[in-house]
Amino acid sequence: MTIPADLKYLKSHEWIRVEGDTATVGITDFAQDQLGDVVYVELPEVGRSVDVGEAVAVVESVKTASDIYAPASGTITEVNDALSGSPELINEAPYERGWLFRIRFEALGDVMDAAEYEQVAQ
Amino acid sequence: MSQDDLKKTPLHAAHLRAGARMVPFGGWDMPVQYSGVMTEHGSVREHAAVFDVSHMGEFRVTGPQALDFLQYATTNDVSKVRVGRAQYNLLPNERGGLVDDIYVYRLGETEYLVVVNASNIDKDLAHLRALAANFDVTITDESAGWALIAAQGPRTAELLAPHVGTDLAEKKKNSVFTTTLFGFDVMLARTGYTGEDGFEIFTKADEAEVVWDKLLAVGFAPAGLGARDTLRLEAGFPLYGHEFGDDINPLSSHYTWVVKDTKDFHGKGALLGTAPGVRLVGLKLDKVIAREGYPVLSGGEVIGRVTSGSMSPTLKEPIAMALIDAARVEDGDINVEIRGKAHPARVVPLPFHSR
Numbered sequence: 001m002t003i004p005a006d007l008k009y010l011k012s013h014e015w016i017r018v019e020g021d022t023a024t025v026g027i028t029d030f031a032q033d034q035l036g037d038v039v040y041v042e043l044p045e046v047g048r049s050v051d052v053g054e055a056v057a058v059v060e061s062v063k064t065a066s067d068i069y070a071p072a073s074g075t076i077t078e079v080n081d082a083l084s085g086s087p088e089l090i091n092e093a094p095y096e097r098g099w100l101f102r103i104r105f106e107a108l109g110d111v112m113d114a115a116e117y118e119q120v121a122q
Numbered sequence: 123m124s125q126d127d128l129k130k131t132p133l134h135a136a137h138l139r140a141g142a143r144m145v146p147f148g149g150w151d152m153p154v155q156y157s158g159v160m161t162e163h164g165s166v167r168e169h170a171a172v173f174d175v176s177h178m179g180e181f182r183v184t185g186p187q188a189l190d191f192l193q194y195a196t197t198n199d200v201s202k203v204r205v206g207r208a209q210y211n212l213l214p215n216e217r218g219g220l221v222d223d224i225y226v227y228r229l230g231e232t233e234y235l236v237v238v239n240a241s242n243i244d245k246d247l248a249h250l251r252a253l254a255a256n257f258d259v260t261i262t263d264e265s266a267g268w269a270l271i272a273a274q275g276p277r278t279a280e281l282l283a284p285h286v287g288t289d290l291a292e293k294k295k296n297s298v299f300t301t302t303l304f305g306f307d308v309m310l311a312r313t314g315y316t317g318e319d320g321f322e323i324f325t326k327a328d329e330a331e332v333v334w335d336k337l338l339a340v341g342f343a344p345a346g347l348g349a350r351d352t353l354r355l356e357a358g359f360p361l362y363g364h365e366f367g368d369d370i371n372p373l374s375s376h377y378t379w380v381v382k383d384t385k386d387f388h389g390k391g392a393l394l395g396t397a398p399g400v401r402l403v404g405l406k407l408d409k410v411i412a413r414e415g416y417p418v419l420s421g422g423e424v425i426g427r428v429t430s431g432s433m434s435p436t437l438k439e440p441i442a443m444a445l446i447d448a449a450r451v452e453d454g455d456i457n458v459e460i461r462g463k464a465h466p467a468r469v470v471p472l473p474f475h476s477r
Contacts, residue, residue: 036143036155036158036159036348037158037159037160039160039411039433040409040410040411040433040440042410042461058461060411060433061159062159062160062348062352062432062433062435063154063159063348063351063432064413065411065413084409
């Protein structure tokens, strides 16, 4: 199970890559493994303003639907359109081509570093 | 219920060895998947796979009035079942619903094996024993002594044949017979819950792990409850607790053929007395998955609920079963409410997939 050291994490198993005032969000390798085959993804609309902790996307495996939470308050600037045709990208490359959405944020909420997340993801 | 309180099948250690993901199911610690639901589902549709279904219950019903008793306790016509044959059947309650859905295997002139759902074992046994008071029958709970492995998929007979002491080509659907498999005494039944050809293998609990390992060695893929659920959903098979239940009349489903009004049975008046107000329908949606419990809408009104729903691995589109107001089945504008939004759905005939 990979947990890249340069990312931040939520205890609900999202990863966050911070670049300037933008955070890219996806689900972790642990989360995709627990979910199993991802078959449907519901993404927020670009331009939507979201609050930290708000459920903004849904990732569904064959068995269950999982809410994805915003790690910060801000505005959705981009979503990964490739997922609508190929939701399995989340299983294949959760930290790269399987990213979900980007938020332009003012302040990040409570996040964990990789070492802390490692304690959660087991 | 903590992990330690969960019951374990005789194959539990084999599942852990295979790296299965285990989940609680009906009080049992069961494998939900090994390699992944989509792959395992595909193995059953295109090749052959094995499921551990040892959690299911087995009752032996014997005695001079075994047939009379089963005729009274069930809705299907057990008198039609010859020795060496099996039949799908229902256990009705007093109020038009079901105690369980079951399979009845006739092993001898006055000897039957009844296979019941895992979560209903205690309830079914108490129910059957109470009904049996007026009959000359003995009901023995043999659940702990049996392991049950379902070998399912188009290549099942071909993979089993070299290792079985009986010509499988002669054994039609719903046959049951004792034979040997890999040298072990087993009972085989050409039955299943996937919509594919296959055999269910009854083995002694303490021989099950060797049989399981040999089945994997000859080419069966291991499959878990996740794939079992998507397979049965595609095949339109009701699952007790979802499409069937204590308060659901089975005549609301497409399984009306299992209820025979030509015979007397326990609870017949209640079951056949009033037409059910709901109907079980198949639904197809565009991309979005309808899950159990989601409201079904027509003209903005709630007309029912989804009972089971998933992405169909075979059809690659979302499918669901739902119990809806019987008077609204022909409505053209059916929607399913998913996370607060109405999504269009089409009522389609069941099953979604058949061989």
